[in-house]
Amino acid sequence: MKDINERIAALSAEQRALLELRLRQKNLKIKTSTSIAITPIPRDKNLPLSFAQARLWLQEQLNPGSDIYNMSAAIRLVGKLNIEALEESINEIIRRHEVLRTTFTSVDGQPFQVITSDVQQKIPVVNLRELPKAQQKAEIEYLSIKEFQLPFDFAQAPLLRCTLLQLGEQEHILLFTIHHIVFDGWSKGILIRELAALYTAFAAGEPSPLPALPIQYADFAVWQRQHLQGERREALLSYWKQQLANLPVLQLPTTRPRAEVKTNRGASHIFLIPASVVQEVRSLCQQVGVTLFMTLLASFKILLQRYCNQDDIVVGTDVANRNQAEIEQLIGFFVNLLVLRTDLSGNPTFLELLQRVRIQTLVAYAHQDLPFDDLVRELQPERHLSNTVPLFQVLFVLLNTPNSALELPGLTLNLLEVESINARFDLALFLTETEQGIEGKWQYNADLFAQDTITRFTNHWQTLINSIVTQPQSRINTLEMLTEAEKAQQTMQQQERKATKRQKFMTIAPKAVSLSVEQLIKTDYLQEGQKFPLVIQPNSAEVDLMSWAENNREYIETELFKHGAILFRDFNIQSVSEFENFAQAICPNLFAEYGDLPRAGEGGKVYGSTPYPADKAIFFHNESSHLHCFPLKIWFYCVQPAQQGGETPIVDCRKAYQILPAKLREKLAQKQLMYVRNYTNNLDVSWQDFFRTSDKSDVEDYCRQAGIIFEWYGDDGLITRQVRPALTVHPKTSESIFFNQIQLHHIAYLDVTTRKSLLSLFDEKKLPRNVYYGDGTSIEDDVITEINQVYQQSQTSFEWQKGDILMLDNMLCAHGRSPYVGQRKIVVAMGEMIHSNNIASQNIMEEVYAN
Secondary structure, three states, rough: HHHHHHHHHOOHHHHHHHHHHHHHHHHOOOOOOOOOOOOOOOOOOEEEEEEEHHHHHHHHOOOOOOOOOOEEEEEEEEEEHHHHHHHHHHHHHHHOOOHHHHEEEEEEEEHHHHHEOOOOOOOOOOOOOOOOOHHHHHHHHHHHHHHHHHHOOOOOOOOOOEEEEEEEEEEEEEEEEHHHHOOOOHHHHHHHHHHHHHHHHHOOOOOOOOOOOOOOOOHHHHHHHHHHOHHHHHHHHHHHHHHHHOOOOOOOOOOOHHHHOOOOEEEEEEEEHHHHHHHHHHHHHHHOOOOOHHHHHHHHHHHHHHHHOOEEEEEEEEEEEOOOOOHHHOOOOOOEEEEEEEEOOOOOOOHHHHHHHHHHHHHHHHOOOHHHHHHHHHHOOOOOOOOOOOOEEEEEEEOOOOOOOOOOOEEEEEEOOOOOOOOOEEEEEEEEEOOEEEEEEEEEEEOOHHHHHHHHHHHHHHHHHHHHOOOOOEEHOOOOOOOOOOOHHHHHHHHHHHHHHHHHHHHHHHHHOOOOHHHHHHEEEEEOOEEEEEEEEEOOOOOOHHHHHHHHHHHHHHHHHHHHHEEEEOOOOOOOOHHHHHHHHOOOOOOOOOOOOEEEOOOOOOOOOOOOOOOOOOOEOOOOOOOOEEEEEEEEEEEOOOOEEEEOHHHEEHHHHHHOOOHHHHHHHHHHHHEEEOOOOOOOOOOHOOOOOOOHHHHHHHHHHOOOOOEEEOEEEEEEEEEEEEEOOOOOOOEEEEEEOHOOOOOOOOHHHHHHHHHHHHHHHHHOEOOOOOOOOOOOHHHHHHHHHHHHHHHOOOOOOOOOOEEEEOEEEEEEEOOOOOOOOEEEEEEEEEHHOOOOOHHHHHHHHHH
């Protein structure tokens, strides 16, 4: 047993969470901490607030008299109402639950609870019976808003109000307002159950049927502070500080910039996910062993990724925080906020993303006891006036509080919709399961978002969910988000723009017939004396790049062979689809299926740039030069330049060849290179994903055709080795070039910590990726140093401007990517695929010795 306990203690938080989930699925339980019972404590000392209450008390001090944490409800009652029994029932609930008789004061700046011994609530009745229907409706709206916006005095009990609007002899509306500091969503179910039981009894002249409560909220507050201290608190805090380091701010598509918004004016929008769709989602959940919340959250995070153009997605969620049996029947403020952060980079399949969300959510639940305000106090994040809750801007909640239907004898009750007056978050989405499906309710800052934006969010999310349930194995950037109407409109707009541009070009065509290429465009260089790359710009805003390219393919190809790279700037390319049309104008057969690169989500043959951490550089490489087939032409289009950095530095491969030391050039020509790849699950892509098959014979056939040496090992391991040149001859210019992916594959280019970690786990021959000489011997350190110097002397770089297009000859030009800050979106197209067998067989050795 000791050995088992030690092994459990050694597990990481993620491993422990998964173990707990498996045990729960087998009706077992792992004890995570010593459970201390909550017991009544004396009331003769100052009573502390719970951690959750302390947060709202602080908000009240910062913004006194605010109504932002008022929780409101309006209930229509039709039938014979016993007002005395209703009033007596509410007062009995106040008597039963001390928290409803609690006020708040401070001593030396510290807040404390003060429990009032006797509180009697008188329900005022407002008679609206004599008013005409139209005027009655207006008065109900006016009185409701007035009631719900009225702030509470923390020094006056109870922090609960009821007003009864009498519309007729047998029709009333009960307006109910209570402050969040003594109430939460779970409390609502308790209140409804107790009100129904008490009203039924009191209306019949019977005593209360409810048993006495063994503990009260103040007992919980004391227990919580005693329970959460020392090593336990430090362990929880350590996890969250690591998890939430360098939190991003979501760049939501707001109507107005957040910096300009100083109010919390709220609005809401309700929608329904049909039961048929919910059933399909549930079926998917059962197949992969996740909860409904996890699946909906994963889909919601894809929506945010699309809108924010960010991969690091942070949302908050509520947890009931009632993990002790003693407090399940208490009214009070127990709810805690959890921050759920998910990395969506690498364009995973939805099922892969779902597993990320699953593990991250389970681990967050395992650390949910740390109060949110305690975390905020430690992290001290920057606060925004337009967002009262720090650390995240979007709240996502699937309500699972116990539902109780409010049924009173002789009465029919309907809960009326209450418009959100205040917004506590930029965006909040509350989901509730009903017989009709899942009802969604957006609550949002109406100064930040317009109503049509929220409607668009809703439509796109519903489309995403439908796409997920039909193709959960698809990569997330291929999942459909646009509605059928939007796709039709988009197609029509593209056709209209294309027709308009064609028409413009036709109108200037007669003038252009006698013009030379140089009169339609102008050429220049980024730096004086530096002819790499060539820069092409329009001489007139009327020059349409697509039409010009179609009519000047030969000119573009000649200049590309001469310079190796061309930067097209200021041509007013507005979209990814226009970029794709331009690339196709030069190369009609763009490559449509390319390895691991993620789809851009727009256009059929355009990819997102290589998914890689923003703070890391991507080293120089000729695209796919380590494979038997590679693109000769590559285009990059700048949709959004980074706030800082993010350049795509390029290397003149002819110059690199020329400045290679002669001995090294000879050695590389003679030995060539061997690229080794070890397909390892959870560290690199699996061979099943890379080769897109689970059949080993298919992999073997592919490798034989591509000249790849393969070796199976263990149960499911695969190592491939492919010998490729480091130097070669361009098939069209017959020039010798430095052509390889040494920097991208050699272990020397990993940071020191990662390199040491990998070498401690794997024998060098079993590393996920590495490159050797073609005979399998290691490349010396001094050779790596010489290659670095060659690249440094042959490179050039420039800052991206929005709309830039960079066209490369992939053999004449290597490329990389600099680290960056902020959001960056560069998309890629590739064409003119070349097989190594089709390259002229000129002996590179002859060229080497000739030089």
